[in-house]
Amino acid sequence: MSNHKLLITGGAGFIGSNFVHHWYHQYPYHRIIVLDALTYAGNRRNLASLEGKENFRFVQGNICDRPLIDNLLREENIDIVAHFAAESHVDRSILGPDAFIQTNVIGTFTLLESFRHYWNEQNQPENYRFLHVSTDEVYGSLNPEDPAFTETTPYAPNSPYSASKAGSDHLARAYYHTYNVPTIITNCSNNYGPYHFPEKLIPLMCINILLGKPLPVYGDGQNVRDWLYVGDHCSALQTVIQKGNPGETYNIGGNNEVKNLDLVTLLCDLMDELAPNLPVKPSKQLITFVKDRPGHDRRYAIDATKIKTELGWTPQETVEGGLRKTIEWYLNHQDWWQPLLSQDYQDYYRKVYGN
Template identity: 80%
Template sequence: MTDYQADRDQCERRRLLVTGGAGFIGSNFVHYWCDRYPQDRVVVLDALTYAGNLQNLEALEGNPNFRFMEGDICDRLLIDGILKQEGISTIAHFAAESHVDRSILGPDAFVRTNVVGSFTLLEAFRQHWLKQQQPHHYRFLHVSTDEVYGSLGPADPAFTETTPYAPNSPYSASKAGSDHLARAYFHTYGMPTLITNCSNNYGAYHFPEKLIPLMCINILLGKPLPVYGDGQNVRDWLYVGDHCSALDTVLHRGQPGETYNVGGNNEVKNLDLVKTLCELMDELAPKLPVRPSRDLLTFVKDRPGHDRRYAINANKIQTELGWTSSVTLTQGLRLTVEWYLQHQDWWQPLLSPEYQAYYNKVYHG
């Protein structure tokens, strides 16, 4: 983890607006930032859709430099008011509809939030930035995904920042659109935007629909472990704490207008990942309904347009900004499994009737 506190002693404190800060990556980033830069003001804006959870931020209640606001990033009047009232100098933009399966079932919400919402934030921040006496201190960090680059073959080189965009799902297409807008605001208006494209994150506070928490929870409940297709799809996995430190590095050292790929250098097939989770759960959870938990593995019909492989080349952020990941996949998966075992009171309420209906539609529909 990188800490720039010593470099900032003589600087005015940052005033951050974190959109989507009650979600998975956003809440981890909020905790990371508040721990390392306690003098900074952090304002979280979150619409509290199904994946936003105020429990993720409970530990910050009472912190005088922290404020939570419920609201929609498409609400321009709300955004304008926050930027002015709080004197925001930095936006860290995480808010997004992010689950591919949900984008296949209902793409309209993805276009509204990921494209229209990102545009609303960019335009509001541009007007705010233009009024400032020292606008060079301002930053707009747009947090995106490697999925905008499309799918790789087994022997293809990993994605770089110059890989052409080729999104294959409504989710990745909507994120590609927001990336293009953020880039355009730098090149057209000179607004200090930064874009990061990350590989698959994992860690604490991850909503149960995503692969790793889904498998952990289903093992604990003795439910089938649904694996799409043949399970040979490959993903690069990035521990969320490493991602937060990368974003810290980009905000402090990144050059406005640039894009930085953030990866964990941990390529693994989905089926192998699930088998590893089974082994960890067998080791760490003494009273499983089914043991060995690998017996719960179930292959299901593949997702439409399922990308075969993602891989991130993170050389640019390593060589230009000095960031490298520090948590191996072995370490990160153990930490993550332990977290889900210790926080059943966090995830059990999320298994709502709405979630069960969605789950059945995706895996049994």
């Protein structure tokens, strides 16, 4: 394949940084430009091993900054934009929706407009791509007996977060149909793995077990999610960039539907096995049910038939295998997550869980 030049937005965040490492490992001779605003969930240390590499450049900046985007596209001769930058936590969107509209809607619009003009200047090359990375939450909630989400499932977002991502998806689709901009949309299920900010369910549980703190489970714990190991997600995105068709949407799932309470219980069992000297053991004693959050979707499930049949991609990790890798990473990288438990994080935690 040709030597691509990638602009990866949000590349210091969880999924973005995993994708940067994945692509660099596959193609160290490609040029990678990471653009990240380094908000609370962006962490430059996620990319520490790449700093100083000849084909890697980090730029701190905001995707709403049109002149910056214009300059980066032209200066670096970008041919692939992989757009991960987003406000992504439902609880935070409930507390303060403004940032979600600004980043997810206005930011995506700014990127698309800049890329559209740049692509036209280049005489609309066929090999350029704008990958818009989104979520299954845009589809709303499923009942237990409902079939899984497909690419044609109507949108029905239930939180400010998912509504803002739905808006950005619609913009990416519209830019293909109106302007022929080569956009591709992916909608993934819940990711987990290394570099995951501690507010999210799996790292939150791992860290609270290590600290002997309660494990807050919303409502009755029967909410169902399809869990996708972030390494599988990155390989799917690589496949979509290389083989996917502009204007298409591809759902990416892990084929691992698990109830939240069952997931937390499995995490407890694995932590008891893998972590030495836990303050409370068995750690499932720490499970504490808390008031359910507003608009909490009951079930998500992805039907990933399209990406399998059309592009030949399937996930490789089981939930237990992926959780083992994830737990071992958090056990071996306490120097990564301990500084993230700041006073701001503690204040946010008390707002959400009340303790």
